[in-house]
Amino acid sequence: MAKTVHETPQASSRPGLAAMFAQHRFLLLFLFLLATLIAYPYAEKSGAGYYVFRLLGSAIIGLSVYVVSFRRGLAVVTILLAIPALVQHLLHPRADASILALINLMLTFAFDLWILVAIFRRVFARIQITSETIFAALCIYLLNGLSFASIYGLVATLQPSAFLLDPALNRHTVPDRFDFIYYSFGMMTQLGAAGITAVSDQARSLSVIEAVLGQLYLAVLISRLVGAYRTHAPSEGQ
Secondary structure (H helix, E strand, O other), X not given: OOOOOOOOHHHHHHHHHXXXXXXXXXXXXXXXXXXXXXXXXXXXXXXXXXXXXXXXXXXXXXHHHHHOOXXXXXXXXXXXXXXXXXXXXXXXXXXXXOHHHHHHHHHHHHHHHHHHHHHHHHHHHOOOOOHHHHHHHHHHHHHHHHHHHXXXXXXXXXXXXXXXXXXXXXXXXXXXXXXXXXXXXHHHOOXXXXXXXXXXXXXXXXHHHHHHHHHHHHHHHHHHHHHHHHHHOOOOOO
């Protein structure tokens, strides 16, 4: 007699959930990045929201590791870079010119840069464009703005007068992390950032570089999408 195998609902649902998570990994990362930008001004300086925000940032680091772990070699390097970045994010040390603070900022930037390059290679190596490809490209755009914010923070740490805050438009005199995020996306989108100005030559040079890279990325992305659409578009005779 043939044995009948009965699958439990939990056993049959696990592979489906794992596959769904894997298929929408870039969508999840994009949603978490967007949630960080939305929640930052509300959660960063509040009591319970501060710890929730730290957990949200830790989840983004974990998702970043997951989305770029296409091969074992990439996974190992990403995890090694993620460990100090995670420690830096959880401890959230005060930005100053100490060696520890500078190392923390540089490790965070190294991790962001590694994630950016890995996702960029993944996106533009694909021939067929899917919804995940679009969300991966959007993740690159958001991560680029956050990475430049880290660079601006490093410049401001080394040069305290690199950025000037207009007292008429700000409630504080020393720029913080969110000021640099605001300034970074203002430069990348070329909308400008009212209330904060790059003063030193190094800060102005980085601002120009980010503005150029932001526009070039959009141009390359659009041409990539259009080219992929033309490649896979059905012919008129079909």
